[in-house]
Amino acid sequence: MIELKGNSLVIRFPEVHPQAELRVEFQRTLRIPDDDKTYPLPPGLGKFALEHVDDHAAGVPPHWLERGGVMLPMYQAEAMWLRFASPGAWNRSKLPYPFAIKVAAGKQCAVTGESWRNELHRDQQDYMVAPDQPWLDGFCIEKGVIRQFVAMPLGAGYSAEEQLTGKAEHGGLQIAVYPMKRESYERLCKKQRTISDMVKDCCLASAEPTFGFHRKRSADMGLAPGGRMRQEIYDDPYELGDWDLENSSRCFVHLCNSLVWQSITGSLPPHPAPTAKQYTTAGLPWYDYYDERATAVDGAAKLAGLKSVRQVSDDKGDVALPENESVTPECIVTYRKGLQPGQVRETWL
Amino acid sequence: MSNFGTYIRQARETHRAKDASFSVRQLAARVGIEPSYLSKIERSEQPPPSQQTIERLAEALGEDADVLLALAGKVSDELQEIIRRRPKLFGELIRQLKDAPDHAVLRVVREVRDGEW
Numbered sequence: 483m484i485e486l487k488g489n490s491l492v493i494r495f496p497e498v499h500p501q502a503e504l505r506v507e508f509q510r511t512l513r514i515p516d517d518d519k520t521y522p523l524p525p526g527l528g529k530f531a532l533e534h535v536d537d538h539a540a541g542v543p544p545h546w547l548e549r550g551g552v553m554l555p556m557y558q559a560e561a562m563w564l565r566f567a568s569p570g571a572w573n574r575s576k577l578p579y580p581f582a583i584k585v586a587a588g589k590q591c592a593v594t595g596e597s598w599r600n601e602l603h604r605d606q607q608d609y610m611v612a613p614d615q616p617w618l619d620g621f622c623i624e625k626g627v628i629r630q631f632v633a634m635p636l637g638a639g640y641s642a643e644e645q646l647t648g649k650a651e652h653g654g655l656q657i658a659v660y661p662m663k664r665e666s667y668e669r670l671c672k673k674q675r676t677i678s679d680m681v682k683d684c685c686l687a688s689a690e691p692t693f694g695f696h697r698k699r700s701a702d703m704g705l706a707p708g709g710r711m712r713q714e715i716y717d718d719p720y721e722l723g724d725w726d727l728e729n730s731s732r733c734f735v736h737l738c739n740s741l742v743w744q745s746i747t748g749s750l751p752p753h754p755a756p757t758a759k760q761y762t763t764a765g766l767p768w769y770d771y772y773d774e775r776a777t778a779v780d781g782a783a784k785l786a787g788l789k790s791v792r793q794v795s796d797d798k799g800d801v802a803l804p805e806n807e808s809v810t811p812e813c814i815v816t817y818r819k820g821l822q823p824g825q826v827r828e829t830w831l
Numbered sequence: 832m833s834n835f836g837t838y839i840r841q842a843r844e845t846h847r848a849k850d851a852s853f854s855v856r857q858l859a860a861r862v863g864i865e866p867s868y869l870s871k872i873e874r875s876e877q878p879p880p881s882q883q884t885i886e887r888l889a890e891a892l893g894e895d896a897d898v899l900l901a902l903a904g905k906v907s908d909e910l911q912e913i914i915r916r917r918p919k920l921f922g923e924l925i926r927q928l929k930d931a932p933d934h935a936v937l938r939v940v941r942e943v944r945d946g947e948w
Contacts, residue, residue, distance in 0.1 A: 485941065534944070652948065
């Protein structure tokens, strides 16, 4: 079951295990420059507002109601990253429950670029594993490099979906979550205890403007590939058979610009995010995350062939990115495997 | 109200038994308050802090923010606004459910509806 709580999706599988709970947050962030540089991770600037589409049945397009799910407002001047959090992640006495997570934009997998399928696939891994993967910022284009999720009007030709399929059909973002099988989790807990005991014995001995160009009448927005960023998508350390494919939950996240959001909900979204230049000039931190023990998956050839928003814009002769100055992040906070308490990417401006 | 400080201290010390970063000083730094203020809160020498600080404490300690706010004798602005918008409806709902067991209340939890896509 998926609940909407505090602008987060809380996904629980009480029928599988009482610990089987995952929180998915959609963090607002600045658009990193879309140039030839590869940037560290930008900060989280607070959660996007999330609402049930059913709550605005009179104002949303009929196809949104068919798909169900939730909706969020996104300025074209900002970007998004996803945070996967397990409630018990900081409680070291309990092993956080593992989940396999599929993320797609316009029903095109953000990891492989393949069209949406409801199952998990391992030959070309089309999912991520939480809690090992704490964040996802974009499309996996190379090993250790992603292109940032940025919102563009569906139908303008920028979205990954349009570039991959030639159609502007779905837009939005899609998520499916699969819990680990109970028996596999319990086996993992036993193994963890054994390791923990061994360590103990051993020791005894010794944290809008919409740009106006190509504004479509459609309410839908799609995610397009923005600037390059260092981020690894980790290989699944478990077996495919460890995932409970019988118990999954999925959600369609509809994206709309601030004006559409305001006309649907009657409320204003927050101010747009600062530009990368404003943020960097203020000396605020960027982030890096490494897990030396995990293996990163290779970038997907399909996604590697995507053109960034700037590249499409140049081809079309548009001015999609009025604020796209390169920056040199100097203040970079580096986190190592397994986030510790207080190791967050959120910055309060 | 004194339960709040005791609860925070116990939660912090439970974490600290396994993780030294849960000292008063380090937790206070993560939450954005002075260590001496956190110490006084824990000893109930100061009333519970603001809603924002309580929410940050909840995040840092892995606790539920609504539970901590209730211990502090508060109800979040968000919940108050929900009730203020439809007072009759939610007043009735809460009264109807006040004595229901948890599993019965959970049955009325609203799920995000998945459709055809």
